[in-house]
Amino acid sequence: MTKAKTWALAVAAAVLATSTAALGQAADQKLVDEGRKAFNSKTWDCVKCHSAEGAGNKKLPMERLNKMAPEEIRKWITSPAEMTAKLPKKPAVPMKKQDIPPAEVDALVAFVRSIQK
Ligand code: HEC
Numbered sequence: 001m002t003k004a005k006t007w008a009l010a011v012a013a014a015v016l017a018t019s020t021a022a023l024g025q026a027a028d029q030k031l032v033d034e035g036r037k038a039f040n041s042k043t044w045d046c047v048k049c050h051s052a053e054g055a056g057n058k059k060l061p062m063e064r065l066n067k068m069a070p071e072e073i074r075k076w077i078t079s080p081a082e083m084t085a086k087l088p089k090k091p092a093v094p095m096k097k098q099d100i101p102p103a104e105v106d107a108l109v110a111f112v113r114s115i116q117k
Pocket residue numbers: 039044045046047048049050060061062065073076077087089091092093094095096098108112
């Protein structure tokens with residue numbers, strides 16, 4: 001391969017890598033936006049007990065979680081009773097399990113993760 005061809009290939013590979021990363025970011029942002037909608041929706045009513053970005057019940061702001069791992073956030077959303085059982089101090093109004101479709105659970109996890117400090 002000539003030097004010029006090798007160079008051209010390297011440039012093409014770099015352009016491809018950059019645009020793939022940009023696409024990934026756009027997809028992440030879309031998921032976060034969907035999660036924000038789900039979080040604030042009347043259907044799941046997370047804001048009855050939690051707040052995010054200043055809206056909702058300020059007693060349990062999602063921002064305070066300090067980088068809770070995504071798997072742990074997911075567990076809270078899908079098995080709240082199991083997670084509540086692990087708390088040293090039981091909440092007065094515990095979180096109840098809701099039948100949230102997996103795609104919306106993914107979006108909620110992405111949103112909650114995105115706003116943590
Ligand atoms: C009936 C009130 C209630 C509702 C509705 C509710 N939660 Fe919770 N949630 C709680 C309580 C109470 C805890 C435990 C707080 C503690 O003491 O750490 C909790 C904990 C969590 C946690 C673990 C981090 C934390 O704040 O302690 C996440 C993440 C979470 N909830 C997400 C959600 C999402 C997403 C929704 C909506 C799908 C939701 N919750 C709906 C009451 C609720």
